[in-house]
Amino acid sequence: MGTTLPSEDVLVRMQRDLKRALQRDPKHVRWTMVIDQGKCTGCHACTLGCVAENKLPPGVVYRPVIEEEVGRYPAVRRRFLPRPCMHCQNPPCTKVCPVTATYANAQGVVVVDYNRCIGCRYCLVACPYSARTSDFGEWYTKETPDAPSVLLGRTAAAQSYEAHPSTEYGRRWPQRGTGSPIGNARKCHFCLHRLSAGMLPACVTTCTARATFFGDRNDPESLVYHLLGSPRVFVLKPELGTHPAVYYLK
Amino acid sequence: MQRTRFSLFVGLAVLGLIVGSWGMVQRLIHGLNPVAFGSYVPWGLWVAFYLLFLGLSAGAFLVTILAYVFDMERFHRLGRLSAYTVLIVLVCEVIFITLDLGRMSRIYRFLVTPNFNSLMTWMFVLFNAMLIVYALKTFFLIRGDLVAWSKDPQRKGRGFYRLLALGKSSYGPDDYGRDYRIVHGLSLISLPVGLLFYGTNGAFFAILMNRPLWNSALTPLLFIVAAVLSGGALIAFLTHVFLKDDELVTSLGRAVLYCLLVFLFLEALQFFVGYQANVLSVVAALNLIAFGDYWWTFWIFHLGLGSFIPLLILLFQKDSPGAVAWACALIVLTFLAVRFNFVIPDLAVYKLEGLEHTFYHPRLRTHYTPNVNEWLVSVWVISLGLLIFLLGSRWLPVINSDQRGGMKHAH
Numbered sequence: 001m002g003t004t005l006p007s008e009d010v011l012v013r014m015q016r017d018l019k020r021a022l023q024r025d026p027k028h029v030r031w032t033m034v035i036d037q038g039k040c041t042g043c044h045a046c047t048l049g050c051v052a053e054n055k056l057p058p059g060v061v062y063r064p065v066i067e068e069e070v071g072r073y074p075a076v077r078r079r080f081l082p083r084p085c086m087h088c089q090n091p092p093c094t095k096v097c098p099v100t101a102t103y104a105n106a107q108g109v110v111v112v113d114y115n116r117c118i119g120c121r122y123c124l125v126a127c128p129y130s131a132r133t134s135d136f137g138e139w140y141t142k143e144t145p146d147a148p149s150v151l152l153g154r155t156a157a158a159q160s161y162e163a164h165p166s167t168e169y170g171r172r173w174p175q176r177g178t179g180s181p182i183g184n185a186r187k188c189h190f191c192l193h194r195l196s197a198g199m200l201p202a203c204v205t206t207c208t209a210r211a212t213f214f215g216d217r218n219d220p221e222s223l224v225y226h227l228l229g230s231p232r233v234f235v236l237k238p239e240l241g242t243h244p245a246v247y248y249l250k
Numbered sequence: 251m252q253r254t255r256f257s258l259f260v261g262l263a264v265l266g267l268i269v270g271s272w273g274m275v276q277r278l279i280h281g282l283n284p285v286a287f288g289s290y291v292p293w294g295l296w297v298a299f300y301l302l303f304l305g306l307s308a309g310a311f312l313v314t315i316l317a318y319v320f321d322m323e324r325f326h327r328l329g330r331l332s333a334y335t336v337l338i339v340l341v342c343e344v345i346f347i348t349l350d351l352g353r354m355s356r357i358y359r360f361l362v363t364p365n366f367n368s369l370m371t372w373m374f375v376l377f378n379a380m381l382i383v384y385a386l387k388t389f390f391l392i393r394g395d396l397v398a399w400s401k402d403p404q405r406k407g408r409g410f411y412r413l414l415a416l417g418k419s420s421y422g423p424d425d426y427g428r429d430y431r432i433v434h435g436l437s438l439i440s441l442p443v444g445l446l447f448y449g450t451n452g453a454f455f456a457i458l459m460n461r462p463l464w465n466s467a468l469t470p471l472l473f474i475v476a477a478v479l480s481g482g483a484l485i486a487f488l489t490h491v492f493l494k495d496d497e498l499v500t501s502l503g504r505a506v507l508y509c510l511l512v513f514l515f516l517e518a519l520q521f522f523v524g525y526q527a528n529v530l531s532v533v534a535a536l537n538l539i540a541f542g543d544y545w546w547t548f549w550i551f552h553l554g555l556g557s558f559i560p561l562l563i564l565l566f567q568k569d570s571p572g573a574v575a576w577a578c579a580l581i582v583l584t585f586l587a588v589r590f591n592f593v594i595p596d597l598a599v600y601k602l603e604g605l606e607h608t609f610y611h612p613r614l615r616t617h618y619t620p621n622v623n624e625w626l627v628s629v630w631v632i633s634l635g636l637l638i639f640l641l642g643s644r645w646l647p648v649i650n651s652d653q654r655g656g657m658k659h660a661h
Contacts, residue, residue, distance in 0.1 A: 047609065059288060059613030066604040083602065092459065098370035099359035118359055119282070119352015121292035122370055128460035130601055133289035134352060136282050136613055183281050183352030236602075240459055 010210050013223050014200055021216035022198060029107045031190050032217035033201075034227045035082050036249040039211035042067055042080035049206030050084075053191065055166040057176065058138040062131075062188035063203050082212065084203065085110060085131040085188035086236065086244035093123035093132065102185070108245055109190050111169065114180040123185050128240050137182040167193050190214070217245075260640050266633025273626025282352050286621040288613030290605075291597045295620035296350040298589040299628055302480070303343035303635075304451055305473075305585065307380075309481025310335040311444045314387065318437035324498060328489060329433075333388040334648040335488060335639070340381050342635035349627060369454045376447040383440045388648070390429040390436070395647030397421040407645070414646075448477050455592075463524070463535040463596040472516050479509035480585040483560075483578035490575035492649050503574035506581065507564040514557060531599050538595040543617070547587040556584030594618060 021029050042065055050056070050063045066081040087110050094102050094110060101116035102123055124132045140162050166173045166181070170193045173181060191201035199205070204214045215222035227233070232249040276284045287294035310332035317325035317332070325332075348354050360374045397418050400411035412419075452473030455464040486502035489495055521540075524532045539548050560577035567573035598616040600606050606616065642648055 059611040061609045061611075061614065064605065064609040066602060066608050068604045081604070083605075095365075096368050096370065096458075098365055098368040098374065099356075100363045100365040101359070116356070116359060116363060117353065118356045119354075120350075120370060121352065122368070124289060124292040125597065126458050126460065128601060130290060130605055133614070134282070134292060136285075136288070137280065138283065138611075138613065178281065180353065185352075237460075 010213065010223060011200070011205065014204065014213060014215055017215040017219065017222040017224075018195070018200060019198060020221070021219055022195075024216070024219070026106050028218055029216045030218045031087070031107050031109055031195070031245065032215060032224045032228070033084065033087075033190070033204075033246045034213040034224050034233075034249060035246065036211045036213070036227075037079060037081065038232075038249060039209045040065070040080040040082060041209045041211075042078065043208050045206045045208050046082055046203035046212060049202040050188070053194070053202035054168055055162065055164055056186075057135060057162065058140055058142075060133045060135050060138075060186050062133075062186070081248070082203070083129060083131065083236075084190075084246055086129050086242065086246045087188075087190065089243035089245060090241055092126045092128065092240075092242060096122045096126045098122065105192075109192060110187070111189055111192070112185055112187060114169070114173070114184050117180070117184040119183040119185070121185060128237050128242065129244075132185050132187045135182050135184055135186050137176070137178070139176070169193060170196055256640065256644065260637065263633045263637035263640060266629045267637065270626045270628075270630025270633055273623045274630045276623050277349060277627050284621070284623040286624060287618055288611075288615060290600070290614055290616050291594060291618040293350070293593055293597065294618060295590070295624045295628060296346045298586060298593050299631070300343055300346040300350070301451070301589040301593065302586050303339050303346065304448070305477035305480040305589075306484045306582065307336045307339040307343070307481055308444075308448055308474075308477030309483065309485040310339070311380075311440070311448075311481065312478060313485055314437055315441055315444070318434050319441055321434075324501070327493060327495060328485065328498065330388065330391045330648045331488060331492060332485060333384055333391055334642060334646070335485065336380070336384045337388055338635050338639045338642070340377065340384065341638070342631055344377065344381075345631045345634070346628075349631070369450055369457060372450050373447075373454060376443060376450055379443045380440065380447055383436050383443060387433055387436045387440070390432045392647045393418065393429055394421045394426055399647065445474075448474050460601055461596045462529055462532045463520075466520075468516065468520060468523075472513075472520070475509060475513045475516060476585075476588060479506065479513050480582060480588075482506045482509055483581040483585075486578040487575050487582060490571055490578075492643060496571040499571040499574055500569055503564055503568060503571075503578065506574075506578055507561070507568070510557060510561060510564070510581065531601065534599045535595040538598055539591045542595065542598075543619075544591070544594075548591050551584045551587035552591065556581055556587065 044065050047061065047063050047065055051061070054062065056062065063082055063084045066083055068079045068081060070077045070079050087104070087108060089104075089108060091104060091110050094104060097103075098120065099116055099118055101113045101118070102110065103113075104110050119134065121134055124130075124134060163175045165175055168181075168189060173179075176182065191199070191203075194201060200214055204212045213224050213227055215224035217224050217228060219225055227249065228247060230249055233247050234250060235244045235247055273284075285294065313325050313328050313332040314336070316322045317329045348357060351357065360371065364371045364374075366372070393415055396411045396415035398421065399405050400408045400415055401419070402408065405411070418425075449470050452470030455461070455473075456466060456469035459465050482502060483506050486499055486506055489502060490499045521536055524536045539545075560580050563573050563577035567577075598618060600616060
């Protein structure tokens with residue numbers, strides 16, 4: 001066996017970190033994500049993993065991967081920037097919400113109370129990272145003809161995926177009809193429903209390049225704590241003073 | 251207003267309600283699904299209309315302040331018309347913004363879980379304060395005539411007027427004096443409330459640090475001037491149509507001219523500073539206004555029809571009330587272009603480079619064109635406002651006013 005093989009997959013370590021964090025006093029936990037741009041291959045698996053996990057409808061995306069072209073021909077390179085919600089420690093979106101439907105929870109995760117949100121979209125306008133999208137009630141199967149068959153047709157096709165209730169925020173949101181979260185602002189929530197069940201966020205586990213790291217930055221033993229000490233660390237738009245909880249490695 | 255013209259406008263309003271009802275039905279059944287805006291341009295035509303109506307109330311607001319706070323006699327004739335105009339315009343405004351909510355049935359949340367750090371909450375508070383103040387002001391301004399009309403044997407619907415007068419059967423000089431004092435008091439309250447209301451709407455945009463075109467101390471000022479300009483133009487036009495007071499129309503025309511010049515100066519400043527500072531996103535937004543897909547709304551509608559022609563008329567035909575009224579009508583009719591060009595361009599510039607190439611969906615684009623549904627709903631709301639205004643102007647004593655609380659007017 002070659003010496004270059006890792007002794008432990010980072011997912012295993014992060015899983016252990018997560019278990020430890022869940023045993024700590026929740027008030028002292030600060031969930032943090034670190035994304036290594038040097039490792040990201042732009043496969044978009046995180047985007048799709050997130051869409052599947054949260055049953056996101058068309059036009060709603062929590063974690064797109066921005067593709068950038070750097071340099072001029074022939075010295076051209078491609079760079080990828082996965083962009084979840086930054087879960088800012090000084091979030092501009094929560095301040096503008098007129099009905100306190102969005103706020104940072106005890107662990108610093110910015111959440112949306114779907115049953116309180118009035119859908120004014122002021123938070124979408126205020127977010128400097130365009131990390132929020134509104135659910136306009138779109139369906140993937142909108143254009144599918146409704147055939148009487150059991151196997152084919154809109155109804156059957158919808159039931160196989162998009163009519164499944166989403167489990168965001170640890171609740172079963174009803175099958176898509178007219179109720180929330182349709183009409184609401186929606187965003188990445190670090191898969192809080194998975195965390196509470198002892199699972200890492202979907203984007204972390206689906207990252208084929210192991211470029212996304214997650215954990216409690218207040219835990220000196222955690223992987224993210226160590227990564228944050230790297231000189232490669234940067235945040236998006238630091239000049240705005242939002243203090244994101246999502247960090248990048250150059 | 252002549253009977254034929256009145257009937258024509260009522261017919262137009264009814265037609266607008268019928269045509270627009272298709273859009274309203276779609277909106278009420280399918281929520282925001284039928285609209286064209288998305289997540290990167292989250293506000294569209296209805297917010298532009300909201301801002302337009304917000305401004306249209308400002309001129310009438312100022313007239314009521316001049317008439318009842320500063321007691322300027324010449325504006326007393328306009329008092330009731332102005333108060334009623336503010337009321338109708340505020341109603342249209344709130345319908346537009348309510349329809350723009352993704353979950354409008356939760357509007358009660360403003361009362362249950364308000365966030366006083368949000369300027370939208372303050373807009374809600376101030377809007378309601380304005381609505382209550384102007385509903386009361388209109389009532390106390392017309393109460394004398396309501397009582398007189400309820401006793402006029404030649405008038406139909408006397409029971410209705412008695413109901414509106416809250417059962418009051420006599421109205422003398424003492425009542426008039428008391429009502430006038432109440433109106434004066436309400437106007438005193440509405441002065442700070444109104445100024446805060448119009449200023450807050452500008453600040454609502456100005457505080458967003460990630461929106462460089464809006465994030466300027468100039469924005470609230472621009473909002474106030476825009477409101478006074480469009481609202482002043484509206485009240486000048488209405489004075490010409492309903493009161494036929496030539497002197498008042500020409501005086502208001504001069505005020506509108508000054509407002510137009512100040513507004514154009516501030517707008518020019520915004521462009522000058524934006525281009526000179528050369529901040530990429532600001533330049534991109536300014537370029538969208540001046541050279542984007544909707545360049546014609548800026549150059550032809552706003553600067554041409556809504557500024558240059560009215561400017562010429564107000565400068566060279568300033569003593570002709572008819573010409574002044576038409577100039578003002580042009581300003582009002584084209585002001586939607588100003589509001590549209592304020593709301594959309596800053597939203598339509600990506601704030602994260604490359605975002606537009608990553609995840610394709612029509613809701614995730616910055617190109618926005620209002621669709622038929624949005625226009626139909628807008629036609630419905632405007633038609634409703636027009637109809638209420640016209641019916642009120644005919645069947646409520648809101649047009650004329652005199653020193654005795656309208657007793658003369660009521661025969």
